[in-house]
Amino acid sequence: MTVEQLSQADADYASQLEGARDRYATRAAERARNLRVLDRSGILYADAPERVNKRLARLGADWAMATAIEQTPAAATTGSSLDLDPDTVGSDVLGLERLMGRNDLIGVGFLEAGFLAARSVGRVAVRGVAGIHHGTGFLVSPSLLMTNNHVLRTADEAGHGVVELNFQAGLDGQMLIPVVFELEPETFFVTDRALDFSIVAVAQTSQDGRPLSPFGRLPLKEAEGKVILGEIVNIIQHPNGEPKQLALRENKVVDLLEKFVHYETDTAPGSSGSPVFNDQWEVVALHHAGVPRTDENGKPLALDGSLWHPGMGEHRLAWKANEGVRISRVLGALRQFPLTGAAAALREELFAAGAALHPVEVSPPPSSGANHVGPQSLVPGGATQQTAPAAAVRWTVPLNISVTLDPATFQAQALAQAQPTAETPTEAPVSLPTAALATPAVFGVGHIDGQSPAENDLAAALVNLAAARARPYYDTDADRIARASYYADIRSDSPAGLRRALAELLESTHKHRPAYKPIRLLYPWVDLHPDEQLRSIYSGKDFTPEELIQADAAVEAARIGRWQEFLLHESAPGPEALEAEFESLEAALPFNCEHVVPQSWFAKKEPMRGDLHHLFACESACNSFRGNIPYFDFMDSEEVVRHACGRREPLKFEPSAGKGAVARATLYFLLRYPGFIGDEARELQRERLDILLSWHAAQVVSEYERHRNAAIAEMQGNRNPLIDHPEWAGEIDFAGAWP
Structure with a gap:
């Protein structure tokens, strides 16, 4: 890297700051309105209704549950706003209450999932003739890493960089041994200055011979509904190039723009390229710039009140807000790049990783052993190598076992009950067999994030019912x-x-x-x-209410099973066949x-x-x-x-x-x-x-x-x-x- 390139890098970073500053200033009225509504009415009302509904759907909740919780007096006995038996309080209820600010309790699974997510985040270090500059990056597929354009501006710059995973303190406060992987822009490199992202291939083996795969990846999802106004976000980062740190649940989303998101957070300079997460550890944004404090002429100010310039370093800037790039917009731009051959295959691998059921890839992280090392910069050409000895580690992970329902059998039972017989007069109420609901087998089809839609709907309905019974009827x-x-x-x-x-x-x-x-x-x-x-x-x-709730849950499970069976046996059903099957399902299983x-x-x-x-x-x-x-x-x-x-x-x-x-x-x-x-x-x-x-x-x-x-x-x-x-x-x- 030449001095001129460094000068251009400084100019690019200054340009990102100016853009964030201008967007923040332009949205002052909207942001003030958002904060007023959040303060007066709460998180369910600040954002667009369709976005709120999508967010509730992703949480496994609905508007009925949200309004019921909102209007039910808080009861601290179970850690829930609703006075429910602790066995009936699921993660969807607690997640919804945290979203609404009704409950600050967090299950330990939140920390376990955050620990898994943190494995994939590393410090990006780039060596140039003028020294080393740092940023944050994170693995988004088995082969690719994402960071900011102003961290890795060009393929040549990326060729002089590495990602240092595991650069963090251990349980005893001592530094662990970083695992260093070189970047391979010759295999894959895509960058976009306007959206300030770069994606680069990572070597599959570290400088000391360790594999990349145990560090997992953070699947990127295009679906909307991952975050709404007023929601709390979390950031895993390497501020100022320091060891890995977390900013947890103190970071409020205050504005959502078409391509960017503004949030109040504790991130520091050097966190460029950090993933921004919701409470389910889904990546919602790529952190890329702070909104600096400025003088009356719009010039950035340093911490001491003087005018800031790039030569002073990011850590001397005075901040008032932060800005991230919406991850759905990054993925939309990535789809537009004209890639072919191996590069196109790696892009598809990234999108395939985003189709994962869970927000983080859940293979166990590597053991770091008991060895530690003091802070040092590990970059190509001059890195000090230390190898941690192998150690046996026992991991306990959640195991989800499902049993698939035989749709044909279930359908036969349903139809047998639906057909009037001499023993069953036509005026008798028809319901599906509820005895089957005692076993998870009914819900073993169509699983999403570990649960079937029928199981999610049943759980949400029973919570809604419990909430209803705690409210005045009229x-x-x-x-x-x-x-x-x-x-x-x-x-x-x-x-x-x-x-x-x-x-x-x-x-x-x-x-x-x-x-x-x-x-x-x-x-x-x-x-x-x-x-x-x-x-x-x-x-x-x-x-x-339980009768019809359980009966409809069984119907939904049976419909999903029949639908999956239909798709399995129909190689390429056309629109007419799909419509006919849908009509058949509704007629047979109403x-x-x-x-x-x-x-x-x-x-x-x-x-x-x-x-x-x-x-x-x-x-x-x-x-x-x-x-x-x-x-x-x-x-x-x-x-x-x-x-x-x-x-x-x-x-x-x-x-x-x-x-x-x-x-x-x-x-x-x-x-x-x-x-x-x-x-x-x-x-x-x-x-x-x-x-x-x-x-x-x-x-x-x-x-x-x-x-x-x-x-x-x-x-x-x-x-x-x-x-x-x-x-x-x-x-x-x-x-x-x-x-």
């Missing part, structure tokens, strides 16, 4: 205030004007749009009656949930499919009996097909129970989604509007419906006007909602 006074505030700007100038105003209000306040998950949202809280039971909307039969506006009427699209206002608990027998038939009022003397769930003829269905509730839910749908239904003969036609209005008038709004409305407003943000203002039914031009 707060009349609070709901009256919320109702008045919600409709404060609605003016009834005409029937058509009232319909349009309500439609606009319902859409604009529908901020959170949960996907269709009745097991998590509907059964544990929304659809509960005052006696904490569920009641089938058409038959009126009672169920405990959830105990009813869309009062059938899914086929709106092509199963979101947000209609997951809109809680028209979802009700309903045993699958009643669900199947109704199908997608429009509502109708039969004369008592008419000969029709009768069932405990109601009466039916072609294109006509009258429920035995719940007429007022389903009418108000259907009328809500007409307001919220005008023009979506009624365009075909088999759907709700305009001439049947009077049926809905008569059912609405005949059954007054119950406490159950008011509870539902308030609970859904918490989760979605919008309300059902027919529940809040039943008198408006005669003032709204519903006919204008048809196509």
